[in-house]
Amino acid sequence: MSNERKPIIGITTGDLNGIGLELVIKTFSNSKLMEYCTPVLFASNKVLSFYQKMMDKNNFKYASVKDWAQLNQKQLNVYTCWQEDVKIEPGKLTPDGGKYAVRSLEVATQCLKDKQIDGLVTSPIHKKNVQGPNFDYTGHTPYLRDQFQAKDVAMMLCTDFLRVALLTEHVPVTQLEKHITTAAIVSKTEIVHNALVQDFGIEKPKIAILGLNPHAGDDGLIGNEEKEIIVPAMEQLRQKNILVFGPYAADGFFARAAYKQFDCVLAMYHDQGLIPFKTLDLDEGVNYTAGLPIVRTSPDHGTAFEIAGKNEASPTSFLHAVYKCIDILEQRKGYAENTKNKIVYGQFNKKSKRPKGNSTEK
DSSP, X not given: OOSSOOOEEEEEOOOTTSSHHHHHHHHHTOGGGGGTOEEEEEEOHHHHHHHHHHTTOTTOOEEEESOGGGOOTTSEEEEEOOOSXXXXXXXXXXXXXXXXXHHHHHHHHHHHHTTSSSEEEOOOOOTTTTOBTXXXXXXXXXXXXXXXXXXXXXXXEEOSSOEEEESSOSOOGGGHHHHOOHHHHXXXXXXXXXXXXXTXXXXXXXXXXXXXXXXXXXXXXXXXXXXXXXXXXXXXXXXXXXXXXXXXXXXXXXHTTGGGGOSXXXXXXXXXXXHHHHHHSTTOOEEEEEXXXXXXXXXXXXXXXXXXXXXXXXXXXXXXXXXXXXXHHHXXXXXXXXXXXXXXXXXXXXXXXXXXXXXXXX
16 A cells, blocks of 8 residues: 555444454455555454454454554554453353453444544444443444434445445334335435445446335226335436436345346345345345445345354455445545545446455454
């Protein structure tokens, strides 16, 4: 990399008994990654050392952070969030696993607010295990939305060839009806559109909207949501000069690879978008939170308790999440500079200086 300042990327632990810390060690064992960022893990030396020994990674080097001005540019830095001993039981759901996952996230979030780090990559949490009086959220996305006072955000899953955003996230199917509204579709699509322009460098993004019902309602035969909710939202979006198309029947849309014609797909609910995405992404998917004033990414998988502690987890998605965080920070900086100088953004599409993400090891 040139003499430009490398971005400081914060990393959370996720559930201490999941695969998060294993992924951190595998990912940052690749010293090449330090050419593109300075990573800071929000944890404690003791928990990282536990996984280092378990994985027989005695040659893995990291530095303890005491002074933000003295970050090690060639190693993973560990910012101590707690001093006490924590019992780690890989693969088990324990109160401590969730408690310290929240602690890591809270400290990292404050450092984001204080501009001590530039972006955030979050390791997987167990949604039920983090619940408590001070954390009443279904995941990272709504927590960060509230912490940064964003009116609305959108969960967007990304690869180099496919992006899928969700209208509704972790909502029971029995409650979908009250969340799928014209106003919600307009809001989410505007967020997605702005992110595609600002964070992905696409001048005039094309967004596909999926229908809610089988066959996209079959002209009202199998439901009226498309006619009464989705189409009116699309009309409002077109009046705002946002290019939207659909609504499409989800099964045929993905089966015929129609997603290749669009820059992003808006799915109405979680499984409608994530089942095809995870089937197609080949472990390279990244979860990105669009609509925040900061950049947050994560791997597109969970805690994987079934393989935790077995040294079997692939770091591919986590590695891509780190690279995506770096890329978006770089793209967003370029966008800000060019809009400030009143240059037409379509003339600027800064290419990443780093290679495409390759797994450091399986």
